[in-house]
Amino acid sequence: MFRHLVLGLAALSLVSCAGSSQVGGAPNLQVVEGNALPSPGRFDLTKASRPYLVGPFDKLTIDVFGIPEMQQRDIAVDAGGRISFPLAGNLDVAGKTPDEVATLLRDRLKERFVRDPQVTVNLKEAVSQVVTVDGEVRKPGQYPVIGRMTLLRAIAISEGTSEFSNLDHVVVFRQVEGRDLAALYSLRMIRQGAYADPEIFGNDVVVVGDSRARRIFKDFLGIVPLLTTPLIVALQ
Secondary structure (H helix, E strand, C coil), X not given: CHHHHHHHHHHHHHHHHHCCCCCCCCCCXXXXXXXXXXXXXXXXXXXXCCXXXXXXXXXXXXXXXCCHHHCCEEEECCCCCEEEECXXXXXXXXXXXXXXXXXXXXXXXXXXXXXXXXXXXXXXXXXXXXXXXXXXXXXXXXXXXXXXXXXXXXXXXXXXXXXXXXXEEEEEEEEECCEEEEEEXXXXXXXXXXXXXXXXXCCCEEEEEECHHHHHHHHHHHHCCCCCCCCCCCCC
């Protein structure tokens, strides 16, 4: 099955490479003169944010104003997505934003005779919402998804592509409602504005393909640094 997936993605890559790479090809992309690019407004700078959803093994800092025993407490979410807090007991926080966790804590503390509790919850360490970037990038690894993440940003936080990267063969693996999905993208086309930079979500896996031909030529060039005739190598 995996072999069929790879063959299908390879076929898609041929189609994508055959398409137009004209700047401004994306439906909502407007090309303007370089000196006419307007400054973003306040709404533009904040609308791209995405609320973080708390998950297993995340670490939260919880503060209840006016109660010393409940100030600046670092709480870890357990594997089941729950936390334990004094007077509040066990709380299921998985899938909630930090603000929603604060509201949940506030309501629970009210039930336990804490008068008008003022609760703040901040994310200290993100563990559950991460993107895995692998393949031909300079620093493969797992990176937290806080706010809005796109494919180009995911590549950037992994310190960019390597010299052997195949920019036209970048695969994003994602699980949606129990289905394993994969999509093929071309970084070259995205950078040229041929289509929009796709959004990346927590638990996505991004794999940048390898340019096998370039790697082979690199090996040959290391042996023969000065070429006086064209170098032809059989790849199969």
